[in-house]
Amino acid sequence: xxxxxxxxxxxxxxxxxxxxxxxxxxxxxxxxxxxxxxxxxxxxxxxxxxxxxxxxxxxxxxxxxxxxxxxxxxxxxxxxxxxxxxxxxxxxxxxxxxxxxxxxxxxxxxxxxxx
Amino acid sequence: xxxxxxxxxxxxxxxxxxxxxxxxxxxxxxxxxxxxxxxxxxxxxxxxxxxxxxxxxxxxxxxxxxxxxxxxxxxxxxxxxxxxxxxxxxxxxxxxxxxxxxxxxxxxxxxx
Numbered sequence: 001x002x003x004x005x006x007x008x009x010x011x012x013x014x015x016x017x018x019x020x021x022x023x024x025x026x027x028x029x030x031x032x033x034x035x036x037x038x039x040x041x042x043x044x045x046x047x048x049x050x051x052x053x054x055x056x057x058x059x060x061x062x063x064x065x066x067x068x069x070x071x072x073x074x075x076x077x078x079x080x081x082x083x084x085x086x087x088x089x090x091x092x093x094x095x096x097x098x099x100x101x102x103x104x105x106x107x108x109x110x111x112x113x114x115x
Numbered sequence: 116x117x118x119x120x121x122x123x124x125x126x127x128x129x130x131x132x133x134x135x136x137x138x139x140x141x142x143x144x145x146x147x148x149x150x151x152x153x154x155x156x157x158x159x160x161x162x163x164x165x166x167x168x169x170x171x172x173x174x175x176x177x178x179x180x181x182x183x184x185x186x187x188x189x190x191x192x193x194x195x196x197x198x199x200x201x202x203x204x205x206x207x208x209x210x211x212x213x214x215x216x217x218x219x220x221x222x223x224x225x226x227x
Binding site for chain 2 (some may be wrong): 004006031033040041042044045048051088090098101103104105106107
């Protein structure tokens with residue numbers, strides 16, 4: 001059973017287009033993180049959202065945490081070929097200093113941005 | 116500051132064999148977590164080690180075991196390998212209380 005459902009699974013767009021990736025769950029998470037993973041490498045943390053309703057912006061990337069802390073979205077404006085990669089959402093349940101290392105990941109969204 | 120390193124990069128084993136994967140944590144990090152990432156899937160949490168003790172485990176059978184050493188490096192051992200164990204195995208290190216864990220590049224295990 002996948003606790004975190006990501007959609008879409010695959011996204012193929014042209015450079016300059018906008019896109020949104022969704023991460024949904026029936027469970028409440030203490031916080032949610034987004035990662036980007038490239039072939040042959042481990043995931044790299046992009047952002048952590050903690051508060052329900054929180055919005056964070058990183059240049060052309062906008063992350064939102066749902067009010068009920070069950071869902072999140074990643075919006076990319078004017079996508080570039082360098083944005084190509086696997087995007088993963090990951091939720092943390094529970095508290096405690098070591099809980100950030102016990103993440104539940106979504107299945108990922110493979111984004112391809114064509115020049 | 117060195118990042119998280121894993122060895123070997125690739126490994127091919129046959130069903131029923133045993134395998135040991137190694138992870139060297141980022142300097143100063145006292146917590147290491149292991150994840151299994153099947154092809155086309157997100158990583159799945161296997162277990163975490165903190166102060167050389169297992170500190171949480173995902174839905175993986177006992178034939179998956181681990182160790183953390185005083186220098187915070189870690190090993191993942193898998194006994195009686197099955198075909199479904201073929202995956203990318205990732206380790207991630209962090210410092211207690213920090214919200215960021217750093218992943219290594221992974222070990223690609225193929226079980227034939």
